[in-house]
Amino acid sequence: MIKLCGFPLSNYYNKVKFVLIEHGIPFEEMSVLPSQEETMLEHSPLGKVPYLQTEHGDLCESQCIVEYLAARFPDKAIFSADPWEAAKEREMIMFVDVHLELTARNLYKEAFFGGTVSDATKGRVEKLLAHHIAGFKRLAKFGPYLRGERFSVADTAGYVSLPLVGMATQSIYGRDFLLDAGVDWKSYVKAINVRPAAQRVTEDRKACMAASRPA
The missing domain is CATH 3.40.30.10 (Glutaredoxin)
Incomplete structure (x- = not known):
């Protein structure tokens, strides 16, 4: 197995x-x-x-x-059977994973783990995210899913990573860059969370968080 x-x-x-x-x-x-x-x-x-x-x-x-x-x-059928749609799903995953999440990841040390991120890093990430989020908005349909009316593999990336981008920017800059740009990730996550697989992932994550907290 x-x-x-x-x-x-x-x-x-x-x-x-x-x-x-x-x-x-x-x-x-x-x-x-x-x-x-x-x-x-x-x-x-x-x-x-x-x-x-x-x-x-x-x-x-x-x-x-x-x-x-x-x-x-x-x-x-993890990816669409249509070659073009499958390529667009991969494109969307690349935007979420690389252009958004990995860029925002430079902030996590301070946003989530009690460390410190330099002002230079914060300035660089702010500029990059502004550019990358604008590009993401040109691709994402939110209808209610990233590719439109149909849930796709791209949504497995969006579901687990978009909240981190929003929360990290809120923590570091005092504003959620995604929400400010009109990307309502909270409603998106709510729509995905009706799926049993999403519920299982979230429940297990919350249980892990609870178990890791000091007694």
Whole structure:
């Protein structure tokens, strides 16, 4: 059986988990934290999560994992059967994962973990996010899903990452860059959260958060 390694506070772990549950692919969860220990690096070369354990070996990077699942289980139709629509789904995932979330990730140390981010970093991220969010708005349909009326694999990325972008910018700059730009991620997340797979991902994340709090 496929083993998903990571932990439920990782949005990229939750992206893969959402796909697995949504499409009924059997898997086992293995609790693994990021680490630079050699034993971890043997599975994930940068010590990151998630990674997947299969009968062929280990596979890291969330989007590579999703692509593998789509190829291994073609009957699950993880991506659209239409080549153009499938490409647009991948394009949307790239915007969410790379242009929005990974840019905002530079703020997380201060926004979520009690650290400090330099003013230079804050200024650079502010400019980048303004540019990237404007581009994202040109693509996203929110009808109510990212690609329109139909839920797609792109929404597994949007569901787990857009809230982090909004909350991080609210924490650092005193305003939610997404909401300010007219991207109502809160209503979007609410629409996605009617899906049982989304509910499972969220419930497990909340349980993990509760368990990690000091007694």
